[in-house]
Amino acid sequence: MSVEDKLKERFGSETLEFSQFRHNRRAIVPVEKFLDVMSFLKTELGFNYLADIAGIDYLNYPNAKHRYGVVYALANVSTAERFFVKVLLDDPEPLLPSVYELWKGADWMEREVYDMFGVVFDGHPDLRRILMPEGFASFPLRKDYPLRGRGERHNFAPIIRAEA
Numbered sequence: 383m384s385v386e387d388k389l390k391e392r393f394g395s396e397t398l399e400f401s402q403f404r405h406n407r408r409a410i411v412p413v414e415k416f417l418d419v420m421s422f423l424k425t426e427l428g429f430n431y432l433a434d435i436a437g438i439d440y441l442n443y444p445n446a447k448h449r450y451g452v453v454y455a456l457a458n459v460s461t462a463e464r465f466f467v468k469v470l471l472d473d474p475e476p477l478l479p480s481v482y483e484l485w486k487g488a489d490w491m492e493r494e495v496y497d498m499f500g501v502v503f504d505g506h507p508d509l510r511r512i513l514m515p516e517g518f519a520s521f522p523l524r525k526d527y528p529l530r531g532r533g534e535r536h537n538f539a540p541i542i543r544a545e546a
Contacts, residue, residue: 385427385465392422408453408466416469417479420454424484429456429465432485435492437499441525450476452501471501480506498523 383391386400389409398419399410411419423429434455440446448470456465469478480503481488490512492503497511500521511518520527 385423385463388427389419389422392426393419406464406466408468410468410470413469413471413478416467417481420467420481420484423456423465423467428458428460429463431457431459432481432487432491433457433464435488435495437495437501437523439499439523439525448472450499450501452478452495454481476501477504478502479504480509482506497521500524 385407386409389398389400393415397412397415401408401410409419432454434453436453436455438451438453440449440451450471452469452471454467454469456467457463458465471478476499478501480492482492482503482505489506489508492506493509493512495501496503496506496509497513498521503509510516514522
């Protein structure tokens with residue numbers, strides 16, 4: 383039985399959407415079922431490795447029904463099977479449960495998506511910026527962020543190289 387079949391059996395076929403592209407199998411999961419699906423994938427189906435978390439901004443994409451997507455790349459280390467889970471979110475505050483308790487490796491990956499896209503991971507133990515300065519008020523990988531910034535560079539001290 384495939385991963386998709388097991389997910390349909392457990393969560394119902396009307397709850398999840400499935401697709402495949404270039405042998406990458408994926409499910410689109412609603413936020414309400416997200417943590418249950420991720421827990422099932424890890425504990426019941428053996429997807430014990432969280433390889434990546436990526437953010438997507440769908441602003442101005444044709445036919446996009448949601449503003450943001452967060453994609454989780456999972457792997458089963460024993461079988462080398464891969465599976466992708468996508469969750470779709472919207473403004474004004476994109477909020478998603480943290481998977482830190484399932485995969486400790488989610489720590490910095492969730493912080494990066496938060497820092498670049500503004501997705502808040504509820505339950506994350508230390509959700510703070512890791513790439514942008516603490517006082518930075520925006521999210522630079524959102525499509526509505528200007529390419530040349532908003533003139534905030536003058537607010538941050540330059541990084542000065544220490545003498546050797």
